[in-house]
Amino acid sequence: MIFIMGCISSKLNEKVEFIDSQNTQTKFQTEFRYADGRRFHNLENAGYPLPNDDEESDRLHLQHFLIRYIWQSNFSSPIDHILSSQGSKILDIGCGAGSWSFDMATTYPSIEVVGLDISSHQPTYIKPKNFSFIKANVLEGIPFEDNTFDFVFQRYLVFGYPKEKWPFIMNEIVRVLKPGGFLELCEPSTVYDAGPVTQYLFKAAQGIINQKGGDPNIYRMLEKYVQNQGQLKNIKREVKRCYHGEKSNNIKLSKVAITDIISLYESLKPSLMKHLQISDTKLGKLIKNSEKELFDFDSFYYMVRVYATKFVDNNN
Numbered sequence: 001m002i003f004i005m006g007c008i009s010s011k012l013n014e015k016v017e018f019i020d021s022q023n024t025q026t027k028f029q030t031e032f033r034y035a036d037g038r039r040f041h042n043l044e045n046a047g048y049p050l051p052n053d054d055e056e057s058d059r060l061h062l063q064h065f066l067i068r069y070i071w072q073s074n075f076s077s078p079i080d081h082i083l084s085s086q087g088s089k090i091l092d093i094g095c096g097a098g099s100w101s102f103d104m105a106t107t108y109p110s111i112e113v114v115g116l117d118i119s120s121h122q123p124t125y126i127k128p129k130n131f132s133f134i135k136a137n138v139l140e141g142i143p144f145e146d147n148t149f150d151f152v153f154q155r156y157l158v159f160g161y162p163k164e165k166w167p168f169i170m171n172e173i174v175r176v177l178k179p180g181g182f183l184e185l186c187e188p189s190t191v192y193d194a195g196p197v198t199q200y201l202f203k204a205a206q207g208i209i210n211q212k213g214g215d216p217n218i219y220r221m222l223e224k225y226v227q228n229q230g231q232l233k234n235i236k237r238e239v240k241r242c243y244h245g246e247k248s249n250n251i252k253l254s255k256v257a258i259t260d261i262i263s264l265y266e267s268l269k270p271s272l273m274k275h276l277q278i279s280d281t282k283l284g285k286l287i288k289n290s291e292k293e294l295f296d297f298d299s300f301y302y303m304v305r306v307y308a309t310k311f312v313d314n315n316n
Contacts, residue, residue: 031119035270036280041118049159049208049271052121057097059263063156064099066242066256067186070303074103075153076238077182077307082150083108091116091176093138093154098122098131100155105131114149116142139165142172152177155186162213166221170229179312185226187219188242189302191261195293197286201265201272208271222306232308239305245298258294262287 032052033042039053050056068074082088088111092101095115105113105128113131115122120133136143139161152173161169173183191202206216215221223237244261248254265272265287273283293299 036273038267038270040270049212050267052119054121055263056267057121057123059260059267060097061099062256062263063260064103066253066260067155067303068103069253070240070242071305074100074107075151075184075307076236076305077151077184079151079182082182083111085150086110087112088150089114089148090151090153091142091144091149093142093152093173094157094160095122095133098127098133100153101131102126102128138169138172142176144176146175147178148176150178150181152181152183154184156188158187158216158218159209159212159214163215163218164213166215166218166225167228170225174229174231174310177310179310182307182309183226183232184305184307185222186303186305187222189219189304190216191294191299191301193297194299195290195297197289198293198297198299201286201290204272204275205264205268208268208275211275219302219304222304226306226308231311233311235306235308237304237306240303241300242303243298243300244294245296247298247300254295258291261294262291265290 031042032039034040038051038055040049040051082090090104090111090113092104092113092115095101095117098115101113101115102122105111109128109130111130113128114134115131116134116136116138118135118137120135122133134143154173177183190206191198194202209216223235226232226235242248242257244254244257246254248257265283269280269283272278273280276283278286
C-alpha cells in the first residue's frame, strides 16, 4: 500500500512539475518576444526598445565599468555616512543586469541593496547576499512604503520612460526616499563631433525614443525635474565627457567606449532597421563605418549626474 501511494505521489509530482513547467514556458513566451535572434520585453506598458538577453547583459556590464572608470566612482552623492551605517537601504531603479547593484553590495557588505526592473536578468551564481531583486514596472509606481530607502539611484533610462511620466517617477522616488536621504540620476547625451554616418544612426536612435514618447535630451532636463519636485534641496549637477578617440588620453579606454556604442547599435538593430527601412546588411555596413568615424572624429558624449537630498520635516 505504501509502495502504491508512493507511486501515485510520484506520478502526481511529475504531473505538477510538468504543469508548472508548461505554465513557466507560457509565461516566458508572453513576457518576451524575439526579433533578429534577440529577446525583448513584451509587456503592454513597457516600450523599452533594448533587449533582455545575455548579449545585452554583457553590454551593460561593459558599460558599467566604462562609466565607473570615467567618473572614478559609482556615485557622486555625499553618502559615506549612509554607506558606513549598518542596515542602510539602497534602491537601484532599472537595475538591468545588476552591475551597479552588485558592485555596491560587494563594496559595502553592511548595507542592503535592492534592484528593481521589469524583468530579472542578473546572474544568480555571483549574487551578493545583501542584494535582492524586485520585479516591477516603475511606470505603475514603486512597490515600497513611504520613507523606505536611504539612497535611490537611477541611471541611463533615456529609453525607458515617456516624457510625461518623468514628474510621476520623480514623485515616486522622493516618496520612498527617507527624509535626509539622497537621490541620484545619471543620463547620457547624444554624440557630439560625430561623422555623417554616426550622426545618421544617432538621429535614428533619437527618432525611436521620440516615437515611444521619450525625451532623447533628458540629460538636459534632470536638474529641472529635481528642482520642480519640491521636496529636494542641495541640488548638484556634475558632467563628464566620454571620448572615443585620442582625447581620451587612453587608447584602450577609447576602444571600450567604441565597443559600447557598437553594442548599442546591435541591441537596437531591429528598431533601427524598421525606423530607417533598411536591410540587416545595409545597417551592418553603416555600423562598421560609424565604428571608424567614432575614433577618427574623436566623437564624445556627456554623462550628467544630478543628485539632491530630501527635506527633513522638523515639525514631525
